[in-house]
């Protein structure tokens with residue numbers, strides 16, 4: 001089914017996580033892969049708009065892209081106010097193809113957004129306010145507060161080494177816009193002024209605070225350059241099949257068991273299969289019958305992990 005048709009049937013704010021690998025418009029053998037660039041970007045804006053509508057407040061949206069159009073697609077996202085780029089991840093696939101006598105193209109981009117509508121503060125005032133409230137609450141240093149917030153912990157870098165992740169000092173420096181999840185944690189620990197509370201969260205008490213993706217599991221890979229996994233070698237008959245390990249990582253860090261995940265461009269069903277093994281619920285669309293046959297066969301398999 002065409003995802004634009006399919007997503008029309010979904011309610012606003014009904015999806016916890018979107019993970020998708022759309023056509024990159026580089027001439028592969030499937031729909032929407034060989035359009036004039038303008039037409040391709042207009043089409044992208046339509047489905048991005050639908051994705052943002054159906055994504056719940058606090059939910060994450062990951063999109064894989066090639067170097068050919070990533071910049072233009074990022075510019076489309078700039079038009080939407082309630083979505084914010086959290087990381088621009090480089091996935092080093094390690095099997096680059098060398099065209100045009102240049103360097104081998106061996107990486108892809110993963111844009112990671114969250115829908116959180118963070119208010120924009122005067123950061124200098126915000127920093128002063130946090131310092132005052134921190135001292136009032138008895139946290140002698142910003143590091144103690146950050147540790148309490150869970151912002152100081154051991155993490156693994158993608159080259160295998162371990163390091164401490166720490167954001168100590170960010171808030172009081174007047175240089176960093178807090179994320180919605182940081183505001184929620186700060187509010188739990190300090191008596192924050194009303195203007196620093198997050199309406200999108202506090203007006204909708206039923207929202208799961210775990211969705212606000214800062215305190216997600218950083219202990220797998222904390223960097224935004226991913227050296228693993230390599231490209232998928234166990235092919236199922238789709239020309240651009242993504243490695244299951246790549247999608248499992250994303251699903252694990254940005255959703256919980258029982259959450260609802262959407263992939264509008266299923267291909268061979270990598271997102272769906274990863275969701276099945278991680279006990280997430282799933283909705284997806286795929287326009288091409290040849291690939292839906294692969295998906296049904298794949299989903300009938302037992303998960304091994």
Ligand SMILES: C[S@@+](CC[C@H](N)C(=O)[O-])C[C@H]1O[C@@H](n2cnc3c(N)ncnc32)[C@H](O)[C@@H]1O
Pocket residue numbers: 001002003004021022023024030031032238240241242243264265266267268269270271285286287288291
């Ligand atoms: C890059 S592939 C996804 C590959 C997938 N991640 C995997 O691991 O197999 C994009 C898929 O989107 C499908 N597609 C293209 N236009 C579509 C549309 N309007 N609605 C739904 N699916 C579409 C294509 O048929 C293709 O299978």
